[in-house]
Amino acid sequence: MYRCEVIHPQSKEVLDSGLAVYFKGPKSFTGEDIVEFHVHSGRAILNSVLSALSTFPSLRLAEPGEFTRRAFESGRLDLTEVEGLHDLINADTSSQRQAALQAVGGVLRQRFESLRGTILRALSFVEAVIDFGEEEVEDDVFQEARVLARKAHTEVQSLLADYRRSEIVRSGLRLAIFGPPNAGKSTLLNFLAKREAAIVTNIPGTTRDVLEVTLDLGGLPVIVSDTAGIRSTEDIVEKIGIERAIEAIDKADVKLCVLDVAELDKASAELNSMIRRVKPFLLINKLDSRPLTPSQALALAKEQHNAEGVWAASLQSGVGVDAFMAELGAKLHDTYAAQLEHGRTDTPLVINARHREHLQGALQFLDAFLGQGLEGEQNGSSDDIVFAAEELRYAAQAIGAITGRIDVEDILDTIFREFCIGK
Numbered sequence: 001m002y003r004c005e006v007i008h009p010q011s012k013e014v015l016d017s018g019l020a021v022y023f024k025g026p027k028s029f030t031g032e033d034i035v036e037f038h039v040h041s042g043r044a045i046l047n048s049v050l051s052a053l054s055t056f057p058s059l060r061l062a063e064p065g066e067f068t069r070r071a072f073e074s075g076r077l078d079l080t081e082v083e084g085l086h087d088l089i090n091a092d093t094s095s096q097r098q099a100a101l102q103a104v105g106g107v108l109r110q111r112f113e114s115l116r117g118t119i120l121r122a123l124s125f126v127e128a129v130i131d132f133g134e135e136e137v138e139d140d141v142f143q144e145a146r147v148l149a150r151k152a153h154t155e156v157q158s159l160l161a162d163y164r165r166s167e168i169v170r171s172g173l174r175l176a177i178f179g180p181p182n183a184g185k186s187t188l189l190n191f192l193a194k195r196e197a198a199i200v201t202n203i204p205g206t207t208r209d210v211l212e213v214t215l216d217l218g219g220l221p222v223i224v225s226d227t228a229g230i231r232s233t234e235d236i237v238e239k240i241g242i243e244r245a246i247e248a249i250d251k252a253d254v255k256l257c258v259l260d261v262a263e264l265d266k267a268s269a270e271l272n273s274m275i276r277r278v279k280p281f282l283l284i285n286k287l288d289s290r291p292l293t294p295s296q297a298l299a300l301a302k303e304q305h306n307a308e309g310v311w312a313a314s315l316q317s318g319v320g321v322d323a324f325m326a327e328l329g330a331k332l333h334d335t336y337a338a339q340l341e342h343g344r345t346d347t348p349l350v351i352n353a354r355h356r357e358h359l360q361g362a363l364q365f366l367d368a369f370l371g372q373g374l375e376g377e378q379n380g381s382s383d384d385i386v387f388a389a390e391e392l393r394y395a396a397q398a399i400g401a402i403t404g405r406i407d408v409e410d411i412l413d414t415i416f417r418e419f420c421i422g423k
Helices: 043-053 066-073 081-087 094-104 107-132 141-161 163-171 186-193 236-251 261-266 271-280 292-302 319-337 353-370 381-405 410-418
Strands: 002-007 014-023 034-038 173-178 209-215 220-226 254-260 280-285 310-312
Touching: 014 043, 043 254, 066 081, 081 381, 094 107, 094 163, 094 220, 107 141, 107 353, 107 381, 141 163, 141 353, 141 381, 163 220, 163 271, 173 186, 173 236, 186 220, 186 261, 186 280, 209 319, 220 319, 236 271, 254 261, 254 271, 261 280, 261 292, 280 292, 280 319, 292 310, 310 319, 353 381
Parallel strands: 173 220, 173 254, 254 280, 280 310
Antiparallel strands: 002 014, 014 034, 209 220
16 A cells, blocks of 8 residues: 555646556455555546546556446355345444445355255266166166255245245335324334424325335335325315225235324224224324323223234324334334344345246256156166256256356346446
8 A cells, every 4th residue: 555646647737636446356346456546535526536547558447336246257246146235335233234244254155056966966976876877886877866956946935935034124014003094103204314204284184195204223225105094084185085995905024003092983884994904003192182101091901902013102292102112113124134143143144136046947847857756767768867966956056146156147237237336
C-alpha cells in the first residue's frame, strides 16, 4: 500500500491524493494481479481519475459484475458464492445478511458438493456393472446404488422444502393488517412505518385500497399491507377495496386482525367468518376507550376468538405497544429466522429460484432411477442398466449446474449482470 498523488498522465495535473494498493495473484479477489486506487469520493474527482485512466490504450471500464465473473472463472468463487455476494451487497436486514454470509462462506457450496458426491458414488456402482459385468462386482451393488440414491433424494426434498423460508428471508414476509373500519389498522401501519404512510380519520371506510410498506421486524424483511375495513357496504368503491383486502389476507404469510376493544362483541358476520378461517394474531386496540385492564381485554378477546397470539394496547396513548411489538417480532423471528443465527449446524440454507429449478430436475432424475427397480441383470437388460446410469448422470449434472461444476455459460450472463459496475 502506497500513499501517493494521482496525476493525469498527459496534463500532469494533480487530480487527488490517495492510496495505491497492489494485490498479487493468485491470492487477490479475482486471482489476477490487481491495483486499486483509493481516492476521495467527490463526483468531480472520480470523473477526472476515470478520464485519466481512459487515456491508457490497454484500459477500459469494467462490465457489470466483471470482477466477480473473473473470480468465478479463476476458481476463486463458485456460483453459489457469487450469488451470496450479490445478496450480501443488497442485504437490508440481519437475517438477509446472515444468510448471504453463509453462501459467501461456502456453506451452500459444501452442501451441494456433498449431495453431488453422493449421486456420483451411486453412479459409480451402476457404471461398474456396465464396465465389468455383474459377475465381476459385489452382489449387492444395485442395492448400494439405491441406498445412496434414496439418501440424495431425501436431501433434495429437504432443500426444496426450505425454498419458501428462503424466499421469505430474501424477498420478505407478507403481513396483512385487517379488521373492521376504524379499529386502528392505518394507525398501526403508521406506527410500524414511523411515518404517516396511511391517512387516518374517524370516518369509517377511509382506507379503500391495499397500502404496502416494507419494514424490518424481528430481523426479517416484512411487507406490511394495510387493508380496507371488512364490513357489509353498498358503496361500489369500498366493495372493491374489501375484495382486494380479502385477496391480500389470503396471500399473506402472517395475518394480524386489529379490533376495537369497545366493539369486541359487535363484529360483523363477515369479519367473524374471516377470523375463524384465517386464524390471525389479534391486537385489541383502544384500551383507553373502555374501563378494562389489559388482562381483562385479553380474556374477553380469547373468549370470543380462539387465537394463537393476542395482545391488548392503545396505539393512541402507547399503552402496551412496546410489549406488542417485541412479542410480535419475536414470534416472526422464531417462526421464520431463528435457525439463521449463531452458526447452528441445522441452519436452513437460502435457496433461490435458479437452485430450485435444478433441484427439481435432479429430483425427477432420481425418481426415474429409483422407479426402475433394478437389482441386477436378471431383472433388467443391459440397456436398462445403461439408462439407469444416465438418470444418475443427469441428476449429478443438475446439481453441478447449481455450483457451476459443469458448463453453464448460458446462465452466467444472467447472474453476473445483476452486479453493479466495478464489482
